[in-house]
Amino acid sequence: MSTSVAQAFVKQFEREVHDAYQRMGSKLRNTVRTKNNVQGASTVFQKVGKGTASTKARHGAVPVMNLDHTPVECTLYDFYAGDWVDRLDELKTNIDERQIIASAGAYALGRKTDELILGELNRSTNYAGASSDGLTKAKVLTAFEKLGESDVPDDGQRYAVVGWKQWSQLLGIDEFASTEYVGADELPWRGTQAKRWLGTLWMPYCGAY
Template sequence: MPLPTIDLAFVKQYEAEVHAAYQRQGSKLRGTIRTKNGVRGASTIFQKVGKGSATQKARHGIIPAMNLDHSTVECTLADWYAGEWIDKLDELKINHDERTVVVNSEAWALGRKTDEMIITALDSVGSGQNVTGSSDLADSAGLTKAKVLMAIQMLNEADVPDDGQRFAVVSPGGWTGLMSIAEFASADFIGADLPYRQSMGTMARSWLGVNWLMHSGLPMDTTYRENFIYHRTAVGHAIGAEVTTDITWHGDRAAHFVNNMMSQGAVLIDGTGVVRIKITEP
């Protein structure tokens, strides 16, 4: 049934614009982890499979099964909303800045919540996955080359695949530290191409087999900012409902209430695929 006083074409366009804004600038991390769409119910299960070992067999004998260790990780979904009022008189401007402001505000709010859930999952990794050591590796140091190399070494020692699906999310202060490392900052070492720039909507570059992203929402542990290097499969992101829009008229307010909502969750699947790097920011 058509909504009163507002054109259905506007409703459809508004919803499309919100979804596009969410994908473009809302979430920076959604594309860097394992995703499960179309989840039904309040939670879902991600499968975790252990390592297998190759064996020999006697001629005409039965091939021994690897008996892989199978375990599951449950991800609980939560419902999130971002709503705003649009006054009737503002509808005169819906084809201009007023609509854009509300579209972006709501989409980015949901995107920040998506990233917040993913970062919380990353931060649930145990302290055994922290980079520690002497002066260059201490939490009181910035994001040094020594810390980066140690984090990558930890992933390598855990047999985490070096397949182009390793990601690092660092704070603005951490990015400043990286830019002081010639091998990271200079195109002579990494090339001029910056992968993921368009799809992620943020600064990004590939270095040491890791795709580096900057994020302003990383947690702080009392004194030290926490940064993470991880493999895509180490964290799961479950989607029960993508971003959807509902627009309703309220005569007592002479305004429309525009609500955008989603149902999502994130969980740490395999802690060995995540390394935490604590730093002191400049």
Template sequence: MSTSIDLSFVKQFEREVHEAYQRQGSLLRATVRSKNNVKGASTTFQKVGKGVASTKARHGKITPMNVDHTPIECTLQDFFAGDYIDKLDEAKVNHDERMVIANAGAWGLGRKTDELLITAADASTTFVGDFTGAITRVLLVGAVEALDDNDVPDDGNRWGLLTPRQWSHALTVSEFASADFVGDDLPFMQRNRTRSWLGVNWMRHTGLPGKSTTTGTCFAYHKNALGHASGMDVTSDITWQGDRAAHFVNNMMSQGACLIDAEGVVEIRVNDTLAIPGS
């Protein structure tokens, strides 16, 4: 028995893990401000304040805006997702065990990426709702209004996250669900996860705080309000463990997330246990 796995197998496995991570792992990484190839244990995102215009006397000096720059530190953490593939078990199964482990590891790390970002978003203090009801037109409009009130850019980079139950409630709101209001992409026939409404790209997500409880939290946010940093993207390592007669397949990454601008994140507080009207 060789003490190492074939090199081509390793390269193929690493490619499959990376593809699985991009395909069904993290849903949120592309929706936030991101830094890759970070060197060190942390990195810094700059939060830039608002400029203020002023007048001046003829031939007088212009008053500098003195735009505020606030450094926001994002600390990286190391995460691992590994499992054993018993050599003799491979001969007893009729499925591709390599692909099973690749997907499990990549999706697990993807969920961790989203968990970091959702935890960062949950630090915001701006909210609508009071945990007593489900998603309504008033709550959806209120979340967008809160972003508008904080001068958050309406530039196509606003995102909204709803639990599966709240997504179902949203589909009972005619203005959200009907093609008469939002175009010809019929909601009950959609295969993708997102739906653009009031300038926000709304998405279903199963990892939100309080899902299926009376204190559910959904979010509306701008891409630049949350930061994601990666020191090492998803990487795989496969080694032969002779004392276990198995290959140990390990997937790992070094990543972090932070709240850059609390005014760019709005919590939508709902009761996620309420039944869908008419159900």
């Protein structure tokens, strides 16, 4: 057997981890802007400001908006989630050990991705109220007022990540849990993965609080 065959095993395992991560790894990755196949130690996302429309005189020059472009740099980090698989041991078991480890690695990398996203969310200084009295309807409405005042578009891409305790508190709000307000198709009792309410996708997550 060629000694270089181990490299083929490693590449196969890396591909399986990558495929598993894409399918089931991160719960929050699709809620943020992403870039794939970045080469280098960092990448930049452009944050574009608002434009203003103006009138012009006949034959006059069209006024320019002078859009503000604010670059937001994102530093890349390498994270690893691997384990050892003996090819001879695979011949002695009736389970796909390599696939099990690949799936476990994908979940581990997914949790790390979500941990990094939540870490950035927790750096925010915008609050809708004190945390001592839990998540209430008043806080939800205050948060939506803040989004509106900041001109955050209501384009179906708003997300709210809450902890399981806050999810239970939301279930106590009639407007969130009652079919009379949200319709039968949007009831949270149909599944606890996510629910759309007030144009926002609410997601319970064990790492959020």
